[in-house]
Amino acid sequence: xxxxxxxxxxxxxxxxxxxxxxxxxxxxxxxxxxxxxxxxxxxxxxxxxxxxxxxxxxxxxxxxxxxxxxxxxxxxxxxxxxxxxxxxxxxxxxxxxxxxxxxxxxxxxxxxxxxxxxxxxxxxxxxxxxxxxxxxxxxxxxxxxxxxxxxxxxxxxxxxxxxxxxxxxxxxxxxxxxxxxxxxxxxxxxxxxxxxxxxxxxxxxxxxx
Amino acid sequence: xxxxxxxxxxxxxxxxxxxxxxxxxxxxxxxxxxxxxxxxxxxxxxxxxxxxxxxxxxxxxxxxxxxxxxxxxxxxxxxxxxxxxxxxxxxxxxxxxxxxxxxxxxxxxxxxxxxxxxxxxxxxxxxxxxxxxxxxxxxxxxxxxxxxxxxxxxxxxxxxxxxxxxxxxxxxxxxxxxxxxxxxxxxxxxxxxxxxxxxxxxxxxxxxxxxxxxxxxxxxxxxxxxx
Numbered sequence: 046x047x048x049x050x051x052x053x054x055x056x057x058x059x060x061x062x063x064x065x066x067x068x069x070x071x072x073x074x075x076x077x078x079x080x081x082x083x084x085x086x087x088x089x090x091x092x093x094x095x096x097x098x099x100x101x102x103x104x105x106x107x108x109x110x111x112x113x114x115x116x117x118x119x120x121x122x123x124x125x126x127x128x129x130x131x132x133x134x135x136x137x138x139x140x141x142x143x144x145x146x147x148x149x150x151x152x153x154x155x156x157x158x159x160x161x162x163x164x165x166x167x168x169x170x171x172x173x174x175x176x177x178x179x180x181x182x183x184x185x186x187x188x189x190x191x192x193x194x195x196x197x198x199x200x201x202x203x204x205x206x207x208x209x210x211x212x213x214x215x216x217x218x219x220x221x222x223x224x225x226x227x228x229x230x231x232x233x234x235x236x237x238x239x240x241x242x243x244x245x246x247x248x249x250x251x252x253x254x
Numbered sequence: 255x256x257x258x259x260x261x262x263x264x265x266x267x268x269x270x271x272x273x274x275x276x277x278x279x280x281x282x283x284x285x286x287x288x289x290x291x292x293x294x295x296x297x298x299x300x301x302x303x304x305x306x307x308x309x310x311x312x313x314x315x316x317x318x319x320x321x322x323x324x325x326x327x328x329x330x331x332x333x334x335x336x337x338x339x340x341x342x343x344x345x346x347x348x349x350x351x352x353x354x355x356x357x358x359x360x361x362x363x364x365x366x367x368x369x370x371x372x373x374x375x376x377x378x379x380x381x382x383x384x385x386x387x388x389x390x391x392x393x394x395x396x397x398x399x400x401x402x403x404x405x406x407x408x409x410x411x412x413x414x415x416x417x418x419x420x421x422x423x424x425x426x427x428x429x430x431x432x433x434x435x436x437x438x439x440x441x442x443x444x445x446x447x448x449x450x451x452x453x454x455x456x457x458x459x460x461x462x463x464x465x466x467x468x469x470x471x472x473x474x475x476x477x478x479x480x481x
Contacts, residue, residue: 204433208352219368221367
C-alpha cells in the first residue's frame with residue numbers, strides 16, 4: 046500500500062462544514078441535529094466522556110463476574126461452585142482442550158483485550174498520539190465486531206441450567222456472576238458504540254504540535 | 255471482485271457550503287467510519303465503491319438485492335419460529351430424559367437474583383432477532399415488489415439497524431455447541447429440529463449481511479419513499 050506510513054489528506058465532511066450521518070452516510074448541513082435521510086441523531090461534538098463512562102462501568106462489573114460462581118453444580122448431594130476460570134480448568138482436566146481454549150478466549154482474553162483496546166483508542170485520540178497507517182482503524186473494527194461474542198458464556202450457562210435438571214443425580218443452576226458478566230459485555234458493547242471512529246482520523250489530521 | 259473508488263469532490267463540497275442547506279448535499283456521500291466526503295458517482299452493478307482512506311464500502315449496487323434481502327429475512331423468520339416452538343435439545347442420563355426448548359434456556363435465569371438476565375436473554379435470542387427481521391421485511395418488501403416504500407419505512411429500517419448488535423441468535427448457537435461438549439461426557443444428547451433450524455438461521459444471516467450495502471439501501475429507501 047502506498048499510504049501505510051502516513052494517512053493521505055482527504056477532504057472530510059467536518060472540514061467542509063458539513064455533518065455526516067453515521068447511519069446512512071448522508072451529508073447534512075452543519076446546523077442539522079437529525080439526519081435528513083434517515084432521521085438518526087447527529088452528534089454535535091463527538092466526545093469521549095460516554096466511552097469512558099461505559100468502559101469503567103464494564104470494568105467494575107467484570108470483577109464480581111470473576112470472583113463469584115458462574116455455575117453451581119449439584120451431583121449426588123455435593124454442591125460445587127465454578128467460577129469462569131475454574132470452568133476452564135475443569136475442561137482442561139477433562140481433556141477438552143479446544144473447548145477450554147474457546148471458553149478462555151471468549152470469557153477472559155476477549156473481555157480484557159477489549160478494555161485495553163478501547164482505553165488505548167480513547168487515550169490515543171485524547172492525547173493525539175501520532176498514528177501510522179490503519180492500525181487504530183483495524184483495532185476499532187475488531188472490537189466492534191467481536192464484542193457481542195463474549196455473550197457466549199452466558200448462553201452456555203443458560204443452556205446447561207435448562208438441560209441438566211435430574212433431581213438428585215445432577216442439577217446445574219446459574220450463579221450470580223452470570224449477571225455481572227452479561228452486564229460487563231453489554232457495557233463494553235455500549236462503550237464501543239459510543240466511540241466515534243471518525244475521531245481516530247480527526248486526531249491524525251491535526252496532531253498536537 | 256473489482257473495486258472502484260469514488261471521486262473526492264472538493265468543488266461539490268464548496269458548492270454545498272455556499273448554497274442554502276437543501277438538495278445540494280443530496281449528491282454527496284460521507285464515509286460513516288472516517289468522515290471522508292465524496293461526490294456520488296454511479297458505480298457499475300456488482301462492483302463495490304470504497305472509501306479511498308479506510309476502505310469502507312460506500313456503494314455496492316446489485317441486481318435484485320432488495321428481493322434477496324427480503325427473501326432471506328423471511329426465511330430467517332420462519333426458521334426462528336421453528337427454533338422457538340420445536341424441542342431444541344434432549345438429554346438422557348441414567349434412564350431420565352430432559353427436554354429443553356429455546357424458551358427453557360432463556361428462563362433458566364428466572365429464579366432469584368438472575369431474573370433480569372432471563373428477560374435480557376429472552377430479548378437477545380428471540381425477541382430482538384424476530385423484531386429486527388419483521389422490521390426489515392416491512393421496510394423493504396414493498397420496494398422489492400416495485401412499489402413505493404411503506405409508510406414509516408425509514409424509521410423501521412433505522413430501528414432494525416440499531417438492533418443489529420443486540421440480536422444474538424447466532425451467538426446462542428455457538429453457545430449450544432460449547433454446552434454440548436461440556437455435558438457430552440455425562441449424558442447422551444439428542445439434537446432436536448430446533449437446533450438445526452438455528453444452525454440454518456446463522457448461515458442465512460451471514461449470507462444476508464454480505465448482500466447488504468447499508469448506504470446503498472438507504473439511498474434507495476430515500477428515493478422510493480413518498481412519505
